[in-house]
Amino acid sequence: MNDWKKVCPLDEIPRLGSRQVNSASGTIAVFRTAEDEVFALRDKCPHKGGALSQGLVAGKVVTCPMHSWKIQFENGEAVAPDKGCAKVYPAKVEGGLVWIAL
Amino acid sequence: MKKQKLVMVGNGMAGCRTLEELLKLAPDLYEITVFGAEPHPNYNRIMLSPVLAGETKFADIVLNDLAWYRDHGIALHAGKQVVKIDRKAQKVVAADGTEASYDRLLLATGSSPFILPVPGKDLPGVIAYRDIADTEAMIEAAKHHSHAVVIGAGLLGLEAANGLKIQGMDVTVVHLADWIMERQLDKTAADLLQKSLENKGLKFLLGKQTAELVAGESGRVAAIRFRDGSGIPADLVVMAVGIRPNTALAESAGIHCERGIVVDDTLQTYDPKIYAVGECVAHRGVAYGLVAPLFEQARVCANHLARMGIGRYTGSVTSTKLKVTGIDVFSAGDFMGGEGCEDIVLADPSAGVYKKLVIKNDTLAGAVLYGDTGDGAWYFQLLKDRQNIADIRDHLMFGGHHVGGVGDVGHSGHNKAAAMPDTAEVCGCNGVCKGDIVKAIKTHGLFTLDDVRKHTKASSSCGSCTGLVEQILASTVGGAYQPADTQDKPVCGCTDHAHGVVRAAIRDKKLLSIPAVMRELGWKTADGCATCRPALNYYLISTWPHEAEDDPQSRFINERAHANIQRDGTFSVVPRMWGGLTTPAELRVIADVAEKYEVPTVKMTGGARIDLLGIRKGDLPRVWEDLGRAGLVSGHAYGKSIRTVKTCVGAEHCRFGTQRSMDMGVKLEKMLFGMWAPHKVKLAVSGCPRNCAEAGIKDVGVIGVDSGYELYIAGNGGIKTEVAMFMCKVKNDSEVLEYSGAFLQLYREEGWYLERTCHYVARVGLDYVKAQVVDNAARRAELYERLLYALQGYEDPWAAAVKQPGEYVALEVA
Numbered sequence: 006m007n008d009w010k011k012v013c014p015l016d017e018i019p020r021l022g023s024r025q026v027n028s029a030s031g032t033i034a035v036f037r038t039a040e041d042e043v044f045a046l047r048d049k050c051p052h053k054g055g056a057l058s059q060g061l062v063a064g065k066v067v068t069c070p071m072h073s074w075k076i077q078f079e080n081g082e083a084v085a086p087d088k089g090c091a092k093v094y095p096a097k098v099e100g101g102l103v104w105i106a107l
Numbered sequence: 108m109k110k111q112k113l114v115m116v117g118n119g120m121a122g123c124r125t126l127e128e129l130l131k132l133a134p135d136l137y138e139i140t141v142f143g144a145e146p147h148p149n150y151n152r153i154m155l156s157p158v159l160a161g162e163t164k165f166a167d168i169v170l171n172d173l174a175w176y177r178d179h180g181i182a183l184h185a186g187k188q189v190v191k192i193d194r195k196a197q198k199v200v201a202a203d204g205t206e207a208s209y210d211r212l213l214l215a216t217g218s219s220p221f222i223l224p225v226p227g228k229d230l231p232g233v234i235a236y237r238d239i240a241d242t243e244a245m246i247e248a249a250k251h252h253s254h255a256v257v258i259g260a261g262l263l264g265l266e267a268a269n270g271l272k273i274q275g276m277d278v279t280v281v282h283l284a285d286w287i288m289e290r291q292l293d294k295t296a297a298d299l300l301q302k303s304l305e306n307k308g309l310k311f312l313l314g315k316q317t318a319e320l321v322a323g324e325s326g327r328v329a330a331i332r333f334r335d336g337s338g339i340p341a342d343l344v345v346m347a348v349g350i351r352p353n354t355a356l357a358e359s360a361g362i363h364c365e366r367g368i369v370v371d372d373t374l375q376t377y378d379p380k381i382y383a384v385g386e387c388v389a390h391r392g393v394a395y396g397l398v399a400p401l402f403e404q405a406r407v408c409a410n411h412l413a414r415m416g417i418g419r420y421t422g423s424v425t426s427t428k429l430k431v432t433g434i435d436v437f438s439a440g441d442f443m444g445g446e447g448c449e450d451i452v453l454a455d456p457s458a459g460v461y462k463k464l465v466i467k468n469d470t471l472a473g474a475v476l477y478g479d480t481g482d483g484a485w486y487f488q489l490l491k492d493r494q495n496i497a498d499i500r501d502h503l504m505f506g507g508h509h510v511g512g513v514g515d516v517g518h519s520g521h522n523k524a525a526a527m528p529d530t531a532e533v534c535g536c537n538g539v540c541k542g543d544i545v546k547a548i549k550t551h552g553l554f555t556l557d558d559v560r561k562h563t564k565a566s567s568s569c570g571s572c573t574g575l576v577e578q579i580l581a582s583t584v585g586g587a588y589q590p591a592d593t594q595d596k597p598v599c600g601c602t603d604h605a606h607g608v609v610r611a612a613i614r615d616k617k618l619l620s621i622p623a624v625m626r627e628l629g630w631k632t633a634d635g636c637a638t639c640r641p642a643l644n645y646y647l648i649s650t651w652p653h654e655a656e657d658d659p660q661s662r663f664i665n666e667r668a669h670a671n672i673q674r675d676g677t678f679s680v681v682p683r684m685w686g687g688l689t690t691p692a693e694l695r696v697i698a699d700v701a702e703k704y705e706v707p708t709v710k711m712t713g714g715a716r717i718d719l720l721g722i723r724k725g726d727l728p729r730v731w732e733d734l735g736r737a738g739l740v741s742g743h744a745y746g747k748s749i750r751t752v753k754t755c756v757g758a759e760h761c762r763f764g765t766q767r768s769m770d771m772g773v774k775l776e777k778m779l780f781g782m783w784a785p786h787k788v789k790l791a792v793s794g795c796p797r798n799c800a801e802a803g804i805k806d807v808g809v810i811g812v813d814s815g816y817e818l819y820i821a822g823n824g825g826i827k828t829e830v831a832m833f834m835c836k837v838k839n840d841s842e843v844l845e846y847s848g849a850f851l852q853l854y855r856e857e858g859w860y861l862e863r864t865c866h867y868v869a870r871v872g873l874d875y876v877k878a879q880v881v882d883n884a885a886r887r888a889e890l891y892e893r894l895l896y897a898l899q900g901y902e903d904p905w906a907a908a909v910k911q912p913g914e915y916v917a918l919e920v921a
């Protein structure tokens with residue numbers, strides 16, 4: 006079973022922004038959308054490993070800061086025509102706190 | 108909401124492109140039904156010649172396969188011809204009785220070949236050259252017959268003739284005019300072209316009018332006879348004398364037609380429920396037969412069908428390129444010249460090169476190139492942009508790579524895309540070879556630079572190969588190539604507005620935040636994207652300093668973190684050293700920091716500053732705190748902003764120095780601290796014309812002379828070296844500050860995001876800049892004042908980050 010872990014209060018992640026999270030399963034990028042939804046991806050771009058947490062967030066997509074691949078939050082897939090996938094971790098907001106499941 | 112019904116009649120390139128654009132804008136607005144008379148899905152008509160020449164196969168030129176229609180929920184009636192439009196009942200009826208009702212109707216009925224009304228025109232063996240069926244008939248005929256005659260020496264006729272020759276036939280081209288391709292070429296170029304086609308084995312009969320096609324014993328065509336009584340054998344006759352817009356269906360429904368179906372600038376016909384695009388259309392009296400204009404129409408039409416109501420089609424300038432392997436011909440615009448025009452001609456017949464440029468009112472009006480067409484794309488861009496060429500006229504003939512600051516022709520010495528081998532690397536940043544690009548263009552049916560960028564990544568990083576990629580595109584798709592609209596190109600896919608429009612709206616309506624801009628201008632996406640948000644953020648803070656919101660989440664990571672991200676995710680830190688001067692105390696602190704944080708690499712930057720590379724993000728605030736204690740602040744080596752003012756030693760020490768350049772450099776750098784700009788800005792001050800600070804390749808270069816300073820602008824030492832241009836001479840230090848400040852403010856206010864000064868000045872012209880900054884004292888004072896106001900009270904971003912280190916530190920979970 007997935008194990009929900011508390012990350013931080015929602016306020017500590019800027020809207021349309023992200024935070025880097027160190028965990029036992031490696032570095033994870035946690036994103037917050039304009040609608041205050043949160044998503045988590047492995048912080049490694051499927052292209053050449055750029056840190057997705059440092060990218061620019063729009064809608065439910067982050068643009069990698071290295072070569073501008075666009076990675077979708079919901080399935081971790083790159084937007085076509087690029088092909089590749091970053092691991093997705095379940096994430097949620099509960100009681101004003103951000104949680105991810107590892 | 109219930110979906111509206113959209114019916115499209117005609118399943119060709121223009122229509123399908125319109126649907127593609129429409130689906131991008133409003134995927135769920137319509138339930139779409141398509142009628143096509145041909146039993147095929149949409150294919151790339153301009154690639155028929157390569158099919159005929161045996162260079163490619165039909166399957167490779169299909170643009171939208173059946174799965175595409177299915178995936179988008181489009182009902183396709185292939186092979187069903189619509190015979191009636193009932194405008195009252197809003198429905199169409201096909202020959203087999205199939206009916207479809209519409210809320211909006213899109214006519215894309217295309218055109219038909221014109222058939223000469225001569226006796227024998229209906230004989231077996233007489234065909235037109237229009238679609239894949241004709242192409243297949245020609246390939247088939249070549250297997251059994253030997254004498255082919257092509258009537259009409261236009262683009263299509265010559266490509267057909269070449270293809271038939273390759274298929275093994277004996278081919279004669281018959282033409283009414285005195286020279287071939289007379290609508291695209293002047294006589295000199297046409298003669299050269301004819302010669303090389305003759306060398307390939309084609310025969311020509313010019314000035315001949317066809318009188319009759321004569322049948323042989325089998326009933327098949329056997330000969331062609333001309334008005335003058337002469338004749339030649341022919342067992343295959345291909346008519347390629349022109350096309351006629353297909354208007355019969357529209358006319359029968361009472362829709363106003365002239366040469367074609369008459370549409371306005373939104374591609375709407377006289378019936379507001381009915382739109383039309385493509386070769387069947389007459390727009391402002393012109394019917395187009397090339398692909399590029401049709402795509403422009405498609406884009407505008409889709410926008411209106413999607414009820415966005417933005418964009419007008421105002422007609423196209425077209426260019427032509429013959430797709431015959433080994434022969435390069437290019438023509439565009441008004442190539443014949445005439446009243447009020449001047450010609451510049453270069454002719455080297457033995458080398459097989461001929462170039463003619465037609466100049467009118469200091470702009471390029473037309474061009475014909477033969478033999479060496481490498482600069483075709485560049486000329487076409489000049490023509491389309493109506494760029495003033497007075498300044499570059501001397502070099503114009505020698506192409507883009509000879510003219511600084513205008514087109515990006517790419518890596519010099521590499522400017523003949525057509526001649527490059529497939530293995531040659533085009534995009535050095537992303538490692539893309541010519542062969543990859545050509546293959547992507549052919550297999551995905553790409554027509555624009557943006558498409559090629561998306562599919563291959565070529566030219567999507569530093570952009571220095573853009574010119575080369577455009578040339579490859581132009582030489583692969585020929586006349587279908589349309590250069591990007593550099594003047595009114597939309598900022599990105601989130602909007603149809605160009606940079607200029609967005610800037611004006613922010614200023615005129617006093618918009619102060621990104622959401623406000625998006626609301627006002629009808630952005631198509633909720634949050635924009637990584638292309639438009641940084642641009643909007645810059646436009647806001649530069650237009651309304653101290654008032655507009657600066658949104659860190661709309662800045663690239665480097666500007667958000669105030670440091671440069673490196674490929675391994677660490678950052679580099681460059682402390683500011685005013686004018687390049689430092690002190691033992693500063694150096695000591697830098698050395699201490701480097702040791703304390705185990706900085707793996709310490710290096711001098713190109714701008715003569717010290718770079719500490721390889722710092723972990725979490726350490727950044729502490730590094731800055733330590734540096735800050737010695738008074739070191741952010742060097743902005745990461746921003747679209749003032750970077751450095753480089754200086755030479757100058758009159759302070761140097762025996763040649765005429766002015767105190769270090770002093771001047773420090774003053775400039777202090778004045779400009781914290782200045783954001785459309786792109787990075789670099790300055791240099793040299794104390795004498797020996798110019799040790801390399802002021803000739805800076806955005807602003809200051810060179811001391813005995814009587815004061817010379818100011819140079821718009822230089823660039825980057826991707827493509829641009830030598831700075833002389834702006835004016837000034838008397839003293841305070842004038843240096845005022846004039847260069849005013850120029851930079853002008854660029855800040857008018858430049859488009861990511862436009863360097865060299866591109867900005869190339870766009871608006873040096874004369875314009877001088878008129879604002881040099882000749883108009885009041886304007887200069889205003890600009891200068893606004894710059895100083897914008898920079899007032901700027902706080903060192905490092906000091907600010909030290910106070911709030913939160914975001915730099917990674918969170919931990921167990």
Ligand code: FES
Nearest residue numbers: 050052053055069
């Ligand atoms: S590493 Fe992410 S786009 Fe290349």
